[in-house]
Amino acid sequence: MTESTARPFRCQIMPRYTDLDTWRHVNNTRAYHIHQEARMQAHMHRFGPDAWFADGLCLRPQRCLTDYRQISWYGQPLEAEVTLLGCDRQQFHLRSQLYQNGELVGIQDAFIGAYDQGRWVDLPAAIHQQLQSECSAPVSRDQLPDNDYKSLASQAHNFPVRQQLTPRYADLDADSLRSEAGLARYMEQARFGGIRQLDMQGLGILIARADISYCNFRPGWHAVELASGISRIGNTSFVFTGCALDKDEVQAAANSVMVVINPQTNRPAPIPASLREQLQAWSI
Incomplete structure (x- = not known):
């Protein structure tokens, strides 16, 4: 991707006890939220202290696209670095990197657009000009993986794993939209709804990458339908493709790369035949 001419923004974020999961490390979706917080801190630094709401x-x-490089832990701060990598009229590209104890634990590439009354529009001129003054490089998409999972999500009524969620007040953000954080949790639940049904044969599982596309942020109180299935099976990993349906319309969709782990060595392990059969039964 294009090298940025913008100066990186840096801040420190302390994981909270409520960010931990049952494995007693920072939950992957909460790590996503920490990337989001770093982006917001950078946004306020760039556009002013009131830029957090609209x-x-x-x-x-x-x-x-969030890459989970290493597990992060409670009790030690995360050092965040956010860099503007490109900008055009439709969106801008931010990369955030999280470090703990000097080790890179996660990277997120976020492609930010302007959302107005349920649709995507061009960036406001003032914002575009400010970003362009810091980084004149266009948004580069050449090295991005395909997001063909969005077209798969259009067939979600055929996905083998289904579940319903009741939206909560906590799923709204400060602008009264369904929040990015809430939709990221929905994507986690879409894959976990399948994972909890698998017989892992004593093996563990970790997420390596989550690639989420957001279609809209409309709020609502009716049940949200989550649907998921398996779109790829490798030697030690597989891909869960999932989506959240709001009144039968895709609100968010994701590919999640899951790696099977030997808990004794904490290293990737080949997918055993019995687990492979279970995954194949959910192929989409």
């Missing part, structure tokens, strides 16, 4: 047009991610 009463009309909002800036929201169209796509986020």
Whole structure:
């Protein structure tokens, strides 16, 4: 991807006890939220202390690709670095990197667009000009993986794993939209709804990458339908493709790369035949 001419923004974020999961490390979706917080801190540094809210047009991610490099832990701060890598009229590209104890634990590439009354529009001129003054490089998409999972999600009624969620007040953000954080949790639940049904044969599982595309952020109180299935099976990993349906319309969709782990060595392990058969039964 294009090298940025913009100066990186840096801040420190302390994981909270409520960010931990049952494995007693920072939950992967909560790590996503920490990337989001780093982006917001960088946004306020760039556009002013009141830039965290909007009463009309909002800036929201169209796509986020999060790589989980290492586990992060409670009790030690995360050092965040956020860099503007490109900008055009439709979106801008931010990369956030999280470090703990000097080790890189996660990277997120966020492609941010302007969202207004349920649709994507061009970036406001003032925002575009400010970003262009810091980084004149265009948004580069050449090295991005395909997001063909969005077209798969259009066939979600055929996905083998289904579940319903009741939206909560906590799923709304400060602009009264369904939040990015909430939709990221929905994508986690879409894959976990399948994972919890698998007989892992004593093996563990970790997420290596989550690639989420956001279609809209409309709020609502009716049940949300989560649907998922398996779109790829490798030697030690597989891909869960999932989506959240709001009134039968895709609100968010994701590919999640899951790695099978030997708990004794904490290293990737070949997928055993019995687990492979279970995954194949959910192929989409």
